[in-house]
Amino acid sequence: MNKVLLIIQREYLSRVKKKSFLILTFLVPSLFIGMMSLVVYLTAKGDDKVKEFKVLDQSGIFENQFTNSNNLNFSYIKGNYEDAKKDIRKEKESFLLYIPANYDLTKNVEVIAEKKPGINLINDVENQMETIIRNKKLIAAGIDTSVLNSSREKVSINAKQLTDEGEKDASIGATFIVGFASAFLIYLALFIYGAQVMRGVIEEKTTRIIEVIVSSVKPFQLMLGKILGIGAVGLTQFLMWIILTAGLSTLAANYLTKDDTGKAKTEQVMKKDMNHPDIQKVASGNKVTQFLDAADTINFPYIIGTFLFYFLGGYLLYSALFAAVGSAVDNETETQQFMLPITLPLIFTFIIGMNVIVNNPDSTLSFWMSIIPFTSPIAMMIRIPFGVPVWQLVLSMTLLVIGFIFTTWVASRIYRVGILMYGKKVTYKELAKWFNYKE
Amino acid sequence: MLKVSHIVKEYAKHRALDDVSLEVEKGTIFGLLGPNGAGKTSLIRIINQITGPDAGEVFFNGEKLNQSHINKIGYLPEERGLYKKMEIGEQMLYLAQLKGLSRADATNRIKYWFEKMEMQNWWKKKVEDLSKGMQQKVQFVATILHEPELIILDEPFTGFDPVNAEVIKNEILELNQKGATIIFSTHRMESVEELCDHIALINKSHKILDGSVKSIKNAYRNNTFRVGLTREFDTSTLKTFEIISSKKEEESENFTIKLKDGFSTNDVLQELLPQTGIIYLEEVIPSINEIFIEKVKQLN
Numbered sequence: 001m002n003k004v005l006l007i008i009q010r011e012y013l014s015r016v017k018k019k020s021f022l023i024l025t026f027l028v029p030s031l032f033i034g035m036m037s038l039v040v041y042l043t044a045k046g047d048d049k050v051k052e053f054k055v056l057d058q059s060g061i062f063e064n065q066f067t068n069s070n071n072l073n074f075s076y077i078k079g080n081y082e083d084a085k086k087d088i089r090k091e092k093e094s095f096l097l098y099i100p101a102n103y104d105l106t107k108n109v110e111v112i113a114e115k116k117p118g119i120n121l122i123n124d125v126e127n128q129m130e131t132i133i134r135n136k137k138l139i140a141a142g143i144d145t146s147v148l149n150s151s152r153e154k155v156s157i158n159a160k161q162l163t164d165e166g167e168k169d170a171s172i173g174a175t176f177i178v179g180f181a182s183a184f185l186i187y188l189a190l191f192i193y194g195a196q197v198m199r200g201v202i203e204e205k206t207t208r209i210i211e212v213i214v215s216s217v218k219p220f221q222l223m224l225g226k227i228l229g230i231g232a233v234g235l236t237q238f239l240m241w242i243i244l245t246a247g248l249s250t251l252a253a254n255y256l257t258k259d260d261t262g263k264a265k266t267e268q269v270m271k272k273d274m275n276h277p278d279i280q281k282v283a284s285g286n287k288v289t290q291f292l293d294a295a296d297t298i299n300f301p302y303i304i305g306t307f308l309f310y311f312l313g314g315y316l317l318y319s320a321l322f323a324a325v326g327s328a329v330d331n332e333t334e335t336q337q338f339m340l341p342i343t344l345p346l347i348f349t350f351i352i353g354m355n356v357i358v359n360n361p362d363s364t365l366s367f368w369m370s371i372i373p374f375t376s377p378i379a380m381m382i383r384i385p386f387g388v389p390v391w392q393l394v395l396s397m398t399l400l401v402i403g404f405i406f407t408t409w410v411a412s413r414i415y416r417v418g419i420l421m422y423g424k425k426v427t428y429k430e431l432a433k434w435f436n437y438k439e
Numbered sequence: 440m441l442k443v444s445h446i447v448k449e450y451a452k453h454r455a456l457d458d459v460s461l462e463v464e465k466g467t468i469f470g471l472l473g474p475n476g477a478g479k480t481s482l483i484r485i486i487n488q489i490t491g492p493d494a495g496e497v498f499f500n501g502e503k504l505n506q507s508h509i510n511k512i513g514y515l516p517e518e519r520g521l522y523k524k525m526e527i528g529e530q531m532l533y534l535a536q537l538k539g540l541s542r543a544d545a546t547n548r549i550k551y552w553f554e555k556m557e558m559q560n561w562w563k564k565k566v567e568d569l570s571k572g573m574q575q576k577v578q579f580v581a582t583i584l585h586e587p588e589l590i591i592l593d594e595p596f597t598g599f600d601p602v603n604a605e606v607i608k609n610e611i612l613e614l615n616q617k618g619a620t621i622i623f624s625t626h627r628m629e630s631v632e633e634l635c636d637h638i639a640l641i642n643k644s645h646k647i648l649d650g651s652v653k654s655i656k657n658a659y660r661n662n663t664f665r666v667g668l669t670r671e672f673d674t675s676t677l678k679t680f681e682i683i684s685s686k687k688e689e690e691s692e693n694f695t696i697k698l699k700d701g702f703s704t705n706d707v708l709q710e711l712l713p714q715t716g717i718i719y720l721e722e723v724i725p726s727i728n729e730i731f732i733e734k735v736k737q738l739n
Contacts, residue, residue: 006533007537010533014524204520207520207521207522207523208518208520209521211514211518212516212578212581215487215489215509215512215514216510216534216537217537420484433451
């Protein structure tokens with residue numbers, strides 16, 4: 001056991017001491033927060049200036065019908081189209097909205113300006129014009145304006161989740177994001193750290209140090225030490241990311257709230273663009289506020305706890321297989337043929353997860369995928385934020401533990417033979433033979 | 440100290456070791472000789488408990504081989520290797536600790552050996568920065584750091600330049616004098632012939648010969664001698680010997696001869712002296728290599 005500890009220590013330190021580890025540890029949260037901040041900043045800044053629209057309406061229908069908003073200001077002009085066009089070139093921040101006398105909404109309405117108008121701006125104007133025309137037509141058909149106004153009800157569904165503590169608001173958007181993010185992280189981590197295990201095994205084989213090591217420890221101890229050591233590296237990295245992201249986002253949030261106008265604008269943007277409070281959370285660029293909001297409805301210690309469990313379980317299950325693949329080949333290019341059966345369930349789960357489980361977390365398919373050990377680390381993480389019955393969670397976790405003990409056992413039988421085999425093109429048949437060797 | 444008894448090891452298609460038995464006495468230098476693919480490495484791996492035999496047993500100091508013996512054996516494999524990116528010092532500490540040394544003990548011993556082998560400033564270096572010969576030196580020190588009772592060296596002198604090979608050879612002899620038992624495994628039989636007390640020859644998974652170097656050589660002496668003469672002599676009537684081969688050089692006539700039964704070298708000299716001048720006469724002692732070839736021929 002002492003020797004396994006020594007191996008874990010070496011595997012861990014030799015990786016954590018690397019520059020690339022440090023860089024990655026700091027780069028990922030910085031990039032994440034940086035990108036989020038940038039999105040928030042740009043969204044706020046994009047609507048910074050009030051856009052002046054000069055409406056040259058020759059049809060007479062839209063006269064005084066446009067409503068001004070936070071960033072749109074309409075004024076109405078008269079005159080000649082050519083003159084108006086010349087004038088608008090002098091005013092850098094203004095747009096000319098030209099509606100000809102015999103207008104056709106799909107053809108000859110024009111927005112003319114020195115610079116290109118944004119797509120949102122055009123959308124706003126189009127929406128307003130559509131509403132104006134619809135209203136006019138409805139009124140012409142004899143419908144009362146008061147009926148018209150009362151018919152524009154807004155619908156906003158509040159999802160409530162029944163739990164032991166009673167009813168609580170289910171933040172669908174945040175739930176989706178948390179489920180997606182944790183499943184995606186597990187998916188990535190299984191590949192990254194699994195491949196590290198495989199590369200470590202190949203390195204020991206190609207440098208031929210393997211024979212020295214296995215004359216001191218049993219192959220199983222070496223494999224176990226390597227898997228656990230690299231797993232510890234993964235955990236360290238995740239913990240650092242969580243701490244750094246939390247720290248940096250608090251800093252970023254502080255910075256944003258300190259700048260009152262900035263915050264006000266952010267809120268304005270969010271209120272204006274989104275009607276549904278939950279969609280608002282999903283679609284908004286401001287992940288910082290969104291996570292802060294979501295924290296009220298999402299049980300983060302529970303999510304992080306299950307995340308760590310499924311990361312470790314999935315990692316142990318898959319890294320043992322990666323180790324077996326590494327032992328069977330002489331260099332990395334030969335790994336291709338054995339990688340497919342390992343990567344396929346992962347990719348498959350991820351795709352199904354993103355398309356089916358997210359939309360239907362309690363379907364039969366979702367249930368089975370979150371129970372079977374090969375798919376459960378990803379599938380279950382998507383389901384967990386939506387709420388999973390305890391018995392399913394216990395079943396899934398138990399099977400995952402049994403699963404990784406099984407794969408480790410299978411892998412170690414291939415590994416002990418593979419590490420001492422050189423210069424052989426190995427087939428699946430051969431692997432089966434190794435598996436059956438005595439001692 | 441080491442007893443290998445009726446070992447059989449089979450791989451998928453062939454039998455690597457077939458009923459091999461041998462015994463290594465404490466404090467001796469033992470040569471495990473045979474061509475490539477004879478089964479030497481398979482046997483060594485079994486002694487190192489890297490693989491297990493399909494049949495047969497190994498005893499270490501009278502006990503059946505078990506995990507506790509791992510730390511008493513030092514093994515230098517034929518295929519050498521170290522972690523390329525790891526510092527030499529750290530690497531040696533790691534390997535020594537895997538053999539059961541404490542960190543403090545390991546540090547002291549590494550320092551001692553670094554000084555002895557003139558590697559003092561290598562601690563912080565990485566393996567990839569060393570020449571191949573230097574790496575071999577590091578590997579050798581790593582093998583013996585935990586002061587093993589049994590040192591197994593697989594092809595120990597390949598990869599060393601003559602100077603360093605001599606250094607290593609002397610270190611091995613010194614360790615042997617301090618009580619360590621040494622097993623050399625090699626296919627270059629002439630390279631260890633003069634070092635070994637005892638040898639075993641392995642060919643095609645079988646042990647074909649086993650014994651002390653002296654007794655084996657004595658058994659394969661066959662009254663063959665080389666003589667150098669100043670001029671030719673009458674070869675038509677030879678009483679005491681027959682000529683196996685001859686070779687003419689500028690200043691001498693050289694013959695390989697075989698004594699006839701019942702005659703000694705003195706009789707040969709008496710026969711030759713009246714006819715020619717004698718430059719030298721020496722016994723032809725077969726090399727292990729020749730004995731091996733002879734033995735394989737006999738078996739076929």
